[in-house]
Amino acid sequence: MARRISTTHRVTATAAGWLVGFLIFFPILWMVLTSFKTELDAFSTPPQFLFFHWTTENYAIVQERSNYLHHAMNSIILAFGSTAVALVIAIPAAWSMAFAPTKRTRDTLLWMLSTKMMPPVGVLVPIYLLFRDGGLLDTHIGLIMVEFLANLPIVVWMLYTYFKEIPKDILEAARMDGATIGKELIFVLAPMAVPGIASTVLLNVILAWNEAFWTLNLTTVDAAPLTTFIASYSSPEGLFWAKLSAASTLAIAPILVLGWFSQKQLVRGLTFGAVK
Amino acid sequence: MATQQTRTLGRVLLAPSVILLFLWMIVPLGMTIWFSLLRYNLLDPGTESFVGLLNYQYFLTDPAFFAALANTLILVGSVLAITVIGGILIALLMDQPIFGRGIVRLMVIAPFFVMPTVSALVWKNLLMHPVSGLFAWVAGLFGLPAIDWFTNWPLLSIILIVAWQWLPFATLILLTALQSFDEEQKEAAEMDGTPAISFFFLLVLPHLARAITVVILIETIFLLSVFAEILVTTGGGPGLATTNIAFLVYAQALLQYDVGGASAGGIVAVVLANIVAIFLVRLVGKNLDA
Numbered sequence: 182m183a184r185r186i187s188t189t190h191r192v193t194a195t196a197a198g199w200l201v202g203f204l205i206f207f208p209i210l211w212m213v214l215t216s217f218k219t220e221l222d223a224f225s226t227p228p229q230f231l232f233f234h235w236t237t238e239n240y241a242i243v244q245e246r247s248n249y250l251h252h253a254m255n256s257i258i259l260a261f262g263s264t265a266v267a268l269v270i271a272i273p274a275a276w277s278m279a280f281a282p283t284k285r286t287r288d289t290l291l292w293m294l295s296t297k298m299m300p301p302v303g304v305l306v307p308i309y310l311l312f313r314d315g316g317l318l319d320t321h322i323g324l325i326m327v328e329f330l331a332n333l334p335i336v337v338w339m340l341y342t343y344f345k346e347i348p349k350d351i352l353e354a355a356r357m358d359g360a361t362i363g364k365e366l367i368f369v370l371a372p373m374a375v376p377g378i379a380s381t382v383l384l385n386v387i388l389a390w391n392e393a394f395w396t397l398n399l400t401t402v403d404a405a406p407l408t409t410f411i412a413s414y415s416s417p418e419g420l421f422w423a424k425l426s427a428a429s430t431l432a433i434a435p436i437l438v439l440g441w442f443s444q445k446q447l448v449r450g451l452t453f454g455a456v457k
Numbered sequence: 458m459a460t461q462q463t464r465t466l467g468r469v470l471l472a473p474s475v476i477l478l479f480l481w482m483i484v485p486l487g488m489t490i491w492f493s494l495l496r497y498n499l500l501d502p503g504t505e506s507f508v509g510l511l512n513y514q515y516f517l518t519d520p521a522f523f524a525a526l527a528n529t530l531i532l533v534g535s536v537l538a539i540t541v542i543g544g545i546l547i548a549l550l551m552d553q554p555i556f557g558r559g560i561v562r563l564m565v566i567a568p569f570f571v572m573p574t575v576s577a578l579v580w581k582n583l584l585m586h587p588v589s590g591l592f593a594w595v596a597g598l599f600g601l602p603a604i605d606w607f608t609n610w611p612l613l614s615i616i617l618i619v620a621w622q623w624l625p626f627a628t629l630i631l632l633t634a635l636q637s638f639d640e641e642q643k644e645a646a647e648m649d650g651t652p653a654i655s656f657f658f659l660l661v662l663p664h665l666a667r668a669i670t671v672v673i674l675i676e677t678i679f680l681l682s683v684f685a686e687i688l689v690t691t692g693g694g695p696g697l698a699t700t701n702i703a704f705l706v707y708a709q710a711l712l713q714y715d716v717g718g719a720s721a722g723g724i725v726a727v728v729l730a731n732i733v734a735i736f737l738v739r740l741v742g743k744n745l746d747a
Contacts, residue, residue: 186554190553190554198558202560205567212575212579226593226594228589273470273471273474274475277468277470281463281467289471289475293474295738298731298734299727300726302682302706303726305723306723307488309711333481397574398707415578422582425582429578433570433575439570441566444629448630451630452630456633456668
């Protein structure tokens with residue numbers, strides 16, 4: 182039975198909802214607006230909301246002077262590279278725990294989760310020294326390794342929760358029909374696992390894209406992704422607001438769009454299945 | 458029924474993940490523990506010597522440690538309070554019949570996807586700047602003096618930025634939990650004429666208890682390690698005003714090159730995080746059995 186909802190209720194809720202949403206979103210909106218201003222307009226008091234001289238020059242300057250594309254490329258390499266490696270390692274593990282669980286599966290899962298609890302600062306010193314001595318500082322391969330290991334527990338967990346939902350009867354049926362484990366994987370399991378894997382990739386790319394502890398500490402120029410690139414705007418001479426805004430808008434736009442598509446997976450991935 | 462063959466295969470498939478994670482956890486952590494027992498400064502190579510627990514003694518009696526510990530606790534506690542209370546309120550609002558709810562949801566969740574360096578710099582400059590920032594202009598509209606956020610309220614400024622980043626996370630999880638609330642219970646309460654306040658405290662809040670616990674535990678893990686926001690806005694200052702444990706260890710290691718001292722600090726951070734982690738792992742473990 183549908184509940185009766187009064188018009189007043191609906192109007193009040195809508196007004197309040199939009200107001201709260203607007204306020205929370207406002208810093209992002211303001212940043213995007215500022216990115217289309219001249220530096221003079223960006224600083225002006227009272228602030229210019231819509232009726233300023235719109236310009237796209239900041240975007241051109243950001244690319245020209247600071248090689249934005251180089252850092253964007255690094256972000257893409259690190260985010261997708263670390264995700265790809267994590268998938269290769271995690272899919273077999275998650276498959277095995279979901280479909281051939283043993284007495285120790287539960288403990289293994291919890292232990293994996295506990296490795297994610299280790300604060301990165303606890304291993305900063307040795308990782309930094311190992312990277313320095315191994316020539317891995319500011320390299321793609323080094324950063325991909327760290328990001329991959331940092332996110333591996335989440336990837337295994339997410340895949341595990343998705344794989345567990347695949348009905349086992351189907352596998353039994355396939356086995357009855359004489360399918361080998363290899364065939365079972367490719368023809369039965371893979372098609373059913375694709376949505377879960379896609380969600381996992383989405384969340385992991387977002388996490389790796391925004392990861393700012395390791396990237397800030399282990400990269401400077403060559404492998405520096407957008408997090409490090411934006412941090413360079415914190416120096417006093419870098420404080421050109423319109424350019425900062427343009428660079429920031431470019432840095433967050435792709436991941437914001439991806440993020441909007443992944444709301445549900447986000448809850449699942451970040452709570453390790455504790456809230457669904 | 459798992460056959461012997463499947464079981465062996467399962468172990469082989471599981472091995473790479475387990476071995477890699479084990480190495481990733483044990484090797485650097487073992488090195489940190491070892492370094493923490495040495496006098497070891499990068500500016501003074503070749504003079505490493507075993508000093509036992511001296512680094513811990515220095516680190517734990519350093520006034521900077523107490524300042525950093527206090528800042529860490531204030532930062533974590535305040536952000537938790539803001540995001541949990543704010544998250545409950547916003548989740549309750551979002552659960553109402555809002556026209557265009559999908560779009561409102563997108564706006565509310567957006568800050569979570571903004572990388573920490575961007576949110577910190579945008580807030581510090583575009584919003585919190587004492588002269589040209591938007592907050593100063595808004596204060597002016599009400600005839601109030603502009604606040605010089607990062608000079609007078611540095612830790613509060615960081616707290617606001619971090620809270621803005623985590624509010625969507627709390628909201629989203631609490632909203633997910635709220636939507637699983639039994640419609641019939643809601644209707645029954647309405648028919649009985651239960652006042653909204655007691656309905657909330659007697660029925661809704663207990664229903665959300667588990668989700669709230671999850672939010673608190675997971676946020677705490679991440680909030681104990683807040684770093685980028687501090688690095689790009691205040692650099693831990695003025696003085697030690699915004700230095701948390703994570704930043705203190707970073708400064709000791711990569712600014713003062715004191716490997717021994719920083720390692721001792723790192724171990725202290727690990728111990729702190731573990732206290733929280735134990736509760737979280739237990740909670741998730743219970744859920745696995747259910």
